[in-house]
Amino acid sequence: MKIHKCAALFGVVSMAVAPAQASDLGVNYNGLTRNFDLSELQRTETTWVRAFIDVTRLQALGEAAIATDPDVVGFKQIRAAGFKVILNLKYDYSGSDFPSNVNSQAFIDIRAFTTKVLNEVYNSTDIIVVGNEPFIESDPADRDNDLFLFYKQMSNHVITYNQARRAIPLYVGAFNNLQNTSWQTQPTIDLINYAENTPNVTGIDLHMHTASVTEMGQAIDWARGHLGATKKIISTEFSLKNHFRAHNTDTINATFANQYGINPSWKVWQYINYALQTPRPRTEWVAFLQASSWFMNVRMSLENADILFDQKGLVVATYALRQSQSSMPATTDPWMLNGIYCNQTCVPNPITGQSQFNYQWIDSFRARN
Incomplete structure (x- = not known):
């Protein structure tokens, strides 16, 4: 259970309804x-x-x-x-x-x-x-x-x-x-x-x-x-x-595409669908997210x-x-980006056989938990 509190969040003002608590x-x-x-x-x-x-x-x-x-x-x-x-x-x-x-x-x-x-x-x-x-x-x-x-x-x-x-x-x-x-x-x-x-x-x-x-x-x-x-x-x-x-139809990062042999004309939804059908090494999945400004900004x-x-x-x-999603058409909600585990888009850990963590979320979760 968290014991810390925070007084402000980028200018978002809390309503004066009750003393704030650490959720x-x-x-x-x-x-x-x-x-x-x-x-x-x-x-x-x-x-x-x-x-x-x-x-x-x-x-x-x-x-x-x-x-x-x-x-x-x-x-x-x-x-x-x-x-x-x-x-x-x-x-x-x-x-x-x-x-x-x-x-x-x-x-x-x-x-x-x-x-x-x-x-x-x-x-x-x-x-x-x-x-x-x-x-x-x-x-x-x-x-x-x-x-x-x-x-x-x-x-x-x-x-x-x-x-x-x-x-x-x-x-x-x-x-x-x-x-x-x-x-x-x-x-x-x-x-x-x-x-x-x-x-x-x-x-x-x-x-x-x-x-x-x-x-x-x-x-x-x-x-x-x-x-x-x-x-x-x-x-x-x-x-x-x-x-x-909102970024499903953005073109994937060209440097990332070249490094991993991915079609550089692919849109975000195409790469995600590819990863769903053929789970990727975690290093590649993380590189995809790190090369995507729409992800890194948030x-x-x-x-x-x-x-x-x-x-x-x-x-x-x-x-x-974790998430459960069979495919990723262009207009579909990309739920798999939200999971603490990338259980569908990443191959299991080759040593332990366990699901691997998605990028960033687990660090944020542990920091705030």
């Missing part, structure tokens, strides 16, 4: 805790680990699948190994309507199934978030009052479950892209206000995949303005993914973001441990 920093498995590897976690020196469990996916598989699902098994192993664990309950209603009527059979069924999932993983959890990305894991036409009602009612159910047991911190979210006015919708405001006004909700979760650390500050400030001063904020996902995507963004989180009083934030 904890952890790693994020997303929905792939089947990849749990104790040595990978230990090498990062992390204390916190976050993951989501897809409740609707498990519901489609049936109750018998819960205990043996590889992501549920992996999730439980994390806390058993001594780490603190954040769980996001994911409800993916893309392509279908929200069961927002509490008396409907669909809501009764998903509520009951949520209880069955919690029975399996609750004792392996230190913080629980009702939701993963509600305003993405849904159809645009359904991001209305039905979305709000579903998450409010599901949160009420999880609150009841939680209060009858250990009463661990419970958050609602996560909210995406709050730096953009088009995402600052009435259902978003309603759900944040619900978190503000419900005693047994600790606060909200923000996912901040932005073009700059400044935009992260804008998202936090907007959320804080609707959440009030007393409730907490966590961020279980953050990155400069949007900044990296290489301290993880540290800078965590300094910002200290200023804004976030409780904990988690950063991607």
Whole structure:
């Protein structure tokens, strides 16, 4: 756990809502805790680990699948190994309507199934978030009052479950892209206000995949303005993914291309796709990043973001441990640039066989953890 604080971040001013605290920093498995590897976690020196469990996916598989699902098994192993664990309950209603009527059979069924999932993983959890990305894991036409009602009612159910047991911190979210006015919708405001006004909700979760650390500050400030001063904020996902995507079609560095025998006309996305299909020696991958001004200009963004989180009083934030992406078309988000491990674009360590660290992120993570 960090014990340091920072008073300023390149002129970004903290809102006077509460004394700043040193936010904890952890790693994020997303929905792939089947990849749990104790040595990978230990090498990062992390204390916190976050993951989501897809409740609707498990519901489609049936109750018998819960205990043996590889992501549920992996999730439980994390806390058993001594780490603190954040769980996001994911409800993916893309392509279908929200069961927002509490008396409907669909809501009764998903509520009951949520209880069955919690029975399996609750004792392996230190913080629980009702939701993963509600305003993405849904159809645009359904991001209305039905979305709000579903998450409010599901949160009420999880609150009841939680209060009858250990009463661990419970958050609602996560909210995406709050730096953009088009995402600052009435259902978003309603759900944040619900978190503000419900005693047994600790606060909200923000996912901040932005073009700059400044935009992260804008998202936090907007959320804080609707959440009030007393409730907490966590961020279980953050990155400069949007900044990296803006450079997909840049031409790769000519000196780098000549040194490693790469086509000098290739764009960034082409080289990344090449590395995904044919993982590279880490020295080559690092050389590619070091030769790319668009990366080097923001290489301290993880540290800078965590300094910002200290200023804004976030409780904990988690950063991607590894990524899973099969290909890299020109218009795709380059998630693999964000991972602490370059598990897809770099060959394993030839001596140990372990995944290798990406450039810079591990140094920043350890410095701030």
